Structures are given as C-alpha cells and as structure tokens.
Amino acid sequence: MAAARAGIGIDVGGTKIAAGVIGPDGTVGARSRRDTPAADADAIARTIAEVVEELDAPGAPVGVGAAGHVDLEGVVRTSPNVPGWVREPLQARLEQTLEGRPVVVANDADAAAWGEYRCGGAADVDGLVLLTVGTGVGGGVVIGDRLLRGADGGAGEVGHLIVDEGGPRCNCGNLGCLEAHASGTAIGRKARAAVAEGHVRSTSPLSGRAPGGAEVSRAALDGDPDAREIIAEAGRWLGVGLGALGNVLDPPVFVIGGGVMAAGELLLAPAREAMVERLLGRETRAVPPVRASALGSDAGMIGAGLLAGESTAPRVSADGAGGA
Numbered sequence: 001m002a003a004a005r006a007g008i009g010i011d012v013g014g015t016k017i018a019a020g021v022i023g024p025d026g027t028v029g030a031r032s033r034r035d036t037p038a039a040d041a042d043a044i045a046r047t048i049a050e051v052v053e054e055l056d057a058p059g060a061p062v063g064v065g066a067a068g069h070v071d072l073e074g075v076v077r078t079s080p081n082v083p084g085w086v087r088e089p090l091q092a093r094l095e096q097t098l099e100g101r102p103v104v105v106a107n108d109a110d111a112a113a114w115g116e117y118r119c120g121g122a123a124d125v126d127g128l129v130l131l132t133v134g135t136g137v138g139g140g141v142v143i144g145d146r147l148l149r150g151a152d153g154g155a156g157e158v159g160h161l162i163v164d165e166g167g168p169r170c171n172c173g174n175l176g177c178l179e180a181h182a183s184g185t186a187i188g189r190k191a192r193a194a195v196a197e198g199h200v201r202s203t204s205p206l207s208g209r210a211p212g213g214a215e216v217s218r219a220a221l222d223g224d225p226d227a228r229e230i231i232a233e234a235g236r237w238l239g240v241g242l243g244a245l246g247n248v249l250d251p252p253v254f255v256i257g258g259g260v261m262a263a264g265e266l267l268l269a270p271a272r273e274a275m276v277e278r279l280l281g282r283e284t285r286a287v288p289p290v291r292a293s294a295l296g297s298d299a300g301m302i303g304a305g306l307l308a309g310e311s312t313a314p315r316v317s318a319d320g321a322g323g324a
C-alpha cells in the first residue's frame with residue numbers, strides 16, 4: 001500500500017459542515033464545524049476555505065464528501081439537500097481557492113464507506129456495502145479494495161434499489177425503493193398511519209401523536225411492542241435489500257449506519273433474517289455479517305480525509321507491492 005499522509009476531511013451535508021484533520025490511520029485531530037449556507041454555492045466554497053484555514057494543517061490535501069451526485073471530475077451535478085449546488089464544479093473551484101492543495105470531492109456516502117472500510121466496521125476485510133439509514137437511505141460499495149464509483153460517479157445508491165415494485169412513493173419519484181420502506185422518514189410515515197388507523201395500543205407512547213422516526217426508535221428501545229413492530233418491519237425491508245445486494249455483489253460484510261441504527265438489534269436482527277432467506281445458496285455459502293457502523297456520524301469526514309491523504313500519497317512501486 002502507498003504510504004498515506006494526513007488529510008483534511010470535510011463532510012458537507014444539507015445543514016452542517018463537519019471537518020477534521022484525519023491521520024493516515026483514521027484518527028481525528030483538530031475539528032471544526034459550521035452551518036451549511038445551503039442555498040449559495042459561493043458561500044459554501046468560502047465556508048470550506050475558512051474551515052481549512054482554521055484547521056491549520058499547512059499543505060494537507062483536502063477531501064470533501066458532498067451530499068449529492070458527484071461525478072468523476074468532482075462536479076456536484078445535483079444535491080437533494082443543498083439547493084445551491086446545481087452542476088457545481090466544487091473540486092475545480094476549491095483547487096483554485098485553496099491554491100496548491102490537492103482536492104478530492106466524492107459523494108458523502110462513498111466517503112463514509114471508505115472510512116468504514118479503512119478503519120471502521122470493515123477494517124478487517126477487503127470490502128463492504130455500507131447503508132446509512134437516516135432521513136433517507138444512502139450507501140457506498142467497496143469491492144476488492146476499490147471504491148465503486150461507476151461510469152458517471154452515480155454508483156452505490158443502494159437506497160433506490162426497488163424492493164417493492166408499485167410500493168410507496170420515494171423521494172426520487174419511483175415507487176417501492178428501499179428508502180421508501182426502511183428510512184427514518186418511512187418509519188415515521190408508517191407510525192403515523194398506524195396511529196391514524198387505530199393499529200396502535202392506547203398504552204403506546206405513540207398513541208394520539210404524530211411521531212417521527214426518531215420517536216418510534218426511542219419508544220421501541222423503551223420496549224413498546226407497537227413501535228418494535230414498526231422498526232422490525234423496516235428491518236425486514238432492509239433485509240430484502242441486503243439479500244439482493246448480497247446476491248449481486250457478494251460483499252464480505254454489510255455495515256449499517258445512520259440515525260435509525262439507534263434502534264440497534266431491533267432493526268438488524270429482522271434484517272439479517274430477511275436477508276438470509278433471499279441469499280442464493282444460503283446453505284453452502286458464506287453469509288455476510290451485518291454489523292453496526294463503527295465510526296457513526298464521523299464516517300464521512302474520516303473517509304473524505306483518508307481519500308485525500310491516500311490519493312495524493314507517493315506510490316510504492318519498486319516491488320509492485322503498492323498501488324492504492
């Protein structure tokens with residue numbers, strides 16, 4: 001492997017910018033945090049430059065994980081949560097602003113997958129499929145030590161795997177995406193429907209309320225059987241997605257992150273069961289473990305810093321042992 005160096009990792013989401021100095025082993029040094037001026041691409045680039053200045057790591061390469069479709073040239077084509085980014089040439093712009101520093105811009109979930117792969121929930125194997133189950137369902141794929149980016153940078157959108165043709169409408173416009181069944185948003189929607197239709201016991205903390213996904217998770221963790229059933233249903237849909245992904249990609253491990261993972265095994269146990277039912281050759285094959293994220297909400301920032309540090313590292317080439 002090439003000798004990596006420290007990089008600055010920056011995770012840009014719809015509401016906040018989280019940044020840190022990331023060592024080659026994924027340790028986080030100094031940190032910085034700002035609100036995202038999401039409506040204004042110029043202001044976002046200025047804020048990123050300020051954060052880089054503040055972190056005071058002279059010359060360190062900069063990796064940005066951006067919430068949106070990031071193409072192979074580091075252009076953010078569109079972003080569902082950052083309206084200011086429309087065909088935003090973020091990488092080229094930052095290279096100009098941060099004179100002399102190498103800059104890598106990737107999709108935020110791809111960056112998170114790389115972080116979990118290098119030093120998180122998949123550090124012991126040579127790949128993973130990451131699913132971040134939060135407001136939406138994002139993800140990234142590393143197979144055989146390579147981040148799968150696809151022909152146009154759009155690979156790894158596991159949340160829009162259609163698991164239920166004709167099912168509920170997804171944010172993307174399609175019907176029955178994994179995100180429309182297993183995200184925190186979907187969990188809240190199902191809970192509100194269950195309350196409205198009288199399927200929730202009067203003793204449930206959900207009763208008489210219009211709960212969101214986080215509230216359902218809390219109630220489930222507190223032992224409420226109705227909330228547990230709603231989380232378990234989301235888990236089963238997650239497992240349908242894992243089964244399909246397992247059959248296509250055969251990853252050594254699945255890592256699950258995002259806010260809904262607060263429910264822990266209440267989500268993962270039904271997901272594993274539904275996945276195994278769908279895996280081809282399940283009697284004779286290696287069944288991929290389904291693990292919780294090890295890096296949590298830092299995964300994107302850490303992965304972005306690692307991508308920057310590794311992509312700019314001098315290659316070890318003399319004996320052919322290098323190559324990242």
Ligand SMILES: [Zn+2]
Nearest residue numbers: 160170172177
């Ligand atoms: Zn979708």
